[in-house]
Amino acid sequence: MSRAPRSAAARRDWGSTEDGCTILHVDMDAFFASVELARRPQLRGLPVIVGGAQRGVVLAATYEARAFGVHSAMPMAAALRLCPQAVVVPPEHARYREVSEGVMEVLRSVTSLVEQVSVDEAFLDVSGALRRLGRPTEIAARIRQEVRDRYQITCSVGIASTKFVAKLASSHAKPDGVLLVPRSATTDFLRSLPVGALWGVGERTETALARWGIRTVAELADMDVTTVQRAVGKVAGAHLHDLAWGRDPRPVSPGRVEKSAGAEVTFSSDVSDLSVVEAKVRELADTCASRLRRNGWVGRTIAIKVRTADFRTLSRSRTLDSPTDVGREVYLAARELLAAVDLGGLPVRLIGVRVEGLSPTAESVRQPTLDEAAGDALEARREAERAMDGVRARFGRQAITAGPVVAGLRDDRSTTTFSPTDLS
Structure with a gap:
């Protein structure tokens, strides 16, 4: 759910004229928390927080918890100070992905013009579905009912003539509502x-x-x-x-390219030993690369995020000459970035790795000939990591882990070069 500013005046009835209002923004209500409540109906009506333990962050919170000031990205310790009676539920990302994919299937049954912008929200252009399914408000009602029936969660829908206004409308419709902003009322809506x-x-x-x-x-x-x-x-x-003035000409783009693949972790206690941090960087790099391969992407920019014990957050990135989906390549670049970060002598609270600048693998990685493959260490490593993907898919992620990179060995270096960019 967006935490963007809202206005009570903007929630009023803007009329029923739907001419030209064919853009819908569908946003799941407190998505992670709602999925957990569907699995644990006995928690409905209670303040529930989804996230890590005391040192983690809030991924989502029910509206009962939000009434106490709890919001996503807040440190869990701070959230529990605001709402000590909250029930904390660990996240189940596989289930969230499963429900997200199902919801997107519901949306694509309405129209092929669906632009997914995150795990829990998407834009639709329903101009081609009006004759088949009725007015935009009727389509919104159908979507909300089907999502509720299938997954026992709710969503809010904004309807407008542009993407920008539709997104604003959905935020004002929350929770579990619909808001239509007619084209003729767009300026008045925005001015409020x-x-x-x-x-x-x-x-x-x-x-x-x-x-x-x-x-x-x-x-x-x-x-x-x-x-x-x-x-x-x-x-x-x-x-x-x-x-x-309500001017936003961008169309709904079903072919939107994913922007990045990342993973991060908050340590159970602050870590001063950088070898421990590096080991976690290797694990996170492997997770990112596996996600890239699963979705058919390669990435060109490697970024890290480091949060020290005083909650200072530092970000660094480097751009590779050649895009990659190899975990070892991601790790070596991330490790060099970590070594260049000035931690000020403080232990590390959180570490994250992200791969950005994504492009389809088929367009970026040339398949080598047999002769080339015999001497191509990078391609051999890519195939080895793909084999590990298969083992993990069958037996779980912990069934196999990447081995350590030992300093001083001949292959203890990246096979790509990069130019530095500071993102701090």
């Missing part, structure tokens, strides 16, 4: 919102706009575009000014 509701307005941008007296979408829309550009930059200023 705080400026932080606009896509691209984070904390820094909101502060920059406030210096120019811009705190609402209405104030931004009424401001001369050159003034907005002076506040936040030429490109961003023009984009935000367009959004404030």
